[in-house]
Amino acid sequence: MSWIEVVVAGVKSRAAVVRARDGVWISWQGMTRFVGPERSSPVEQAAADREVRAPMTGRVIKVATTPGTAVHRGDVLVVLEAMKMEYRLVSPRDGSVGSLGCKEGDRVDLGQVLVTLAS
């Protein structure tokens, strides 16, 4: 980790950087970002449209759908709980549910596929 000098609009200032496994975290003037390698290839985009993944580590408290069910964009698919708060994961598009990657009561990891939508 270290501090680097940056010039923004002609003015010198300082940013903090630290290396993570596949990118770098940077903080400047109270704003923080993870900057990774170039991403979002068309293949990844297509996958993102088919899969609903866990946005955090948590526990599945409700699975609100079943395979084969028709869903609309915005329909609740799974309810997760973390830090004693509930979060509803909704369908990213209209379609039907292909398979489920979790059941009620499961502990799921960040990034785990919870629901796959059929095309």
Add this chain to the structure above:
Amino acid sequence: MKVLVANRGEIACRILRTLKEMAVPSVAVFTEPDENAPHVHLADEALPLGKADRYLSPDALVDAARRSGATAVHPGYGFLSQSAAFVRACEAAGLIFIGPGAESMEMLGDKRASRAAATRLGIPLVPGAQEADVLAAAKESAEKLGYPVLLKAAGGGGGRGMRLVRGRDELPEAHEAARREAKASFADDRLILEKYISPARHVEVQILGNGRDVVALGERECSLQRRYQKVIEEAPAARISAETRRAMGEAAARLGREARYRSAGTVEFLVAADGSFYFLEVNTRLQVEHPVTELISGMDLVKAQVEIAQGGALPEPVAPRGHAIEARLNAEDPYRGFLPQSGPILMLHWPQRPGVRIDSGIQEGQEVSSNYDSLLAKIIAWGADRESARRRLVETLREITLLGIRTNQSFLLQLLESDEFRKGDTFTTTLEAREWPEPPLPEEILSAARRWISSRPAPQNGAVSAPTPWESLGGFRVGL
């Protein structure tokens, strides 16, 4: 007296520091994920509790107190701090509970009982229904009151088990979710229902009692909330009249006296646009935002709690001086549904500045776990007036460096710099009234980051954890 602190994170650290100042021997407790957490090292001794959920186990805590020879327990906030059963368990084991007695806790901490007490004393309250556990009853009351209504857990606060219901279609799902969340948070799924008052300010009065007399120590405003959790707090309130302030303080002290309240507590009110106020609930414990009261009064509320527990006198209320504002730094992503974030803290730097206090429960190298609340630290600034305090807090937040997980740092800056906050136009609906888009980083900064990566080898696998997968995830949306 030897005090066991039955908590973790910033509040355990804050209590342990006061105990050290008072030369009172202290005991920390920790769970498996917290083995190396900062609070463990601030106590004279530390005892393991076991699994992650053991901060909620009265048996494990009382046993730890017995093993360490502690004579008193400070519960902090959250966890068992508002459990009358825990108070009784402590007292049965011969331990002093640094907080209210079990009976006062039951009278004021339970929303149903405290509303009944306020009614007896003629303190105005938000129209509502005491019994909303059963969906049919909740529906009937909601129809009578008129939507929108708020469902609330009868047995606890902090936004847990609370749901806004805008119309009858939303009621069944909201009711089910509120009960489930209340049960998970407080092991108590009773609900009450209230008329939703908007626009309103959230203003609360700090009280301190010794079991006989109760004093009111001024108010705090905590209108800026998301998902009913406070984000920014200040003292005194931004814009209420002297008459409203006096009347609320008087009502709060009366409620405390009615319950023969001992130790620190907070009486919460909603203040409508016309200055009329309504009793909401009592938090029978030290609150997260107590430092703003400490900064304008010069008091140490934890010290006062310990002295009262030792049989000392109630402190005299002092005239407040200046203005204090607190911002809660949370491990959450404010631009993507406030989802909690977990991961390693790879770099941490706290700036120093006159008039600024940082109550933190984290250190560099620590893993922020998803087991607990997302509060990382509280940044509190004092100023001779509101604007000076605001500017100090803004400059401090600009200088804080916390890398490795997403936090709400830039969101706090947006709020503090907003026209609404500058003018004191702060209501419980202010945050949701408009969008708060993520501020862009200048391209110069992003390209500097990329250049810096290419000049460095990646760390060995496992040296640091992978970042949150937001960058590559995409695709899901969160309904809130």
